[in-house]
Amino acid sequence: MSRLPPLNAVKAFEVAARVGGFAQAAAELGVSAAAVSQQVRNLEEFLGKQLFVRTGNRIALTDAGLAIYPQTARALNDIAAMTVRIVEGALRMRLVVSVPASLAETWLAPKLAELIEIFPQMAIDIRVEDDPVDLARQDIDLRISYGDYHYPGLRAVPLVHDEVLPVCAPEFWYKHGNHEFDLASIHESLFIHTNWGPNYASHPTWRDWFARSSSGVTGGTGPDPSRGRRVALSSLAVASARLGLGVALGQRVMARADLEAGRLIALSPTSLKLGHPYCAFVPDAKADRADIRRLLAILGNNAQND
Incomplete structure (x- = not known):
């Protein structure tokens, strides 16, 4: 059998490379940052290659580190998967x-x-x-x-690169809408807004949709989110529209079944792509x-x- 590097050193390298630092790797492994650093040095000595460039408390993979990281991660994942199969005695897929x-x-x-x-x-x-x-x-x-x-x-x-479009329940539009499907005439309290949270900034909003569509609103700013209905999930926005709670910018992949079944109607052909x-x-x-x-x-x- 070919000579193998020490497994602890390989694991320390993989975690440090994945999380981007010795301190973060130490927290995941339950050891000290100095221990992680020493294990990485052991692997560097074994391979005869420098794997990280160390600048103060920051590290970056060298060309050699970049070359071995994918195979290292794959090998450790294989070992982990094998262990799970043996320990759990998995007989089924x-x-x-x-x-x-x-x-x-x-x-x-x-x-x-x-x-x-x-x-x-x-x-x-x-x-x-x-x-x-x-x-x-x-x-x-x-x-x-x-x-x-x-x-x-x-x-x-x-x-899929999804898109959003204005949707609502047919009953809602019969009660609050008009024959021209003019969203500009709908009171801003009846719009459903999706709040994706602080980690996202690329999702389209009602302001974006009104700016794109031909039916602008006063000032071209779109409905005020603070005066409408707000939900924290895009799927909940579609569900809320289906229940007649307002007009939502629904994601097409989530609204497709409801649109085909007639539980939702699309109010405009204008749609906006998600950021990613x-x-x-x-x-x-x-x-x-x-x-x-x-x-x-x-x-x-x-x-x-x-």
């Missing part, structure tokens, strides 16, 4: 998918139903959580995320699994139809 809350029920669940038809005996674990998540540590097979920037060390598969696409992230070591490849195909094909 098990798929672990991590997804944001807004996509779980309205978009992902129907796709998983298609996958189960192909793999009826497969166990599926759906985890609803915010970015970022540690796929290797939590043994996650596939993460769906808004944007392509959270997981630079993983394989990224673009799924939704992407799937998969560890390289798992990318060739049959269930993952099939799920990616289902997500990609359905995304093209949305």
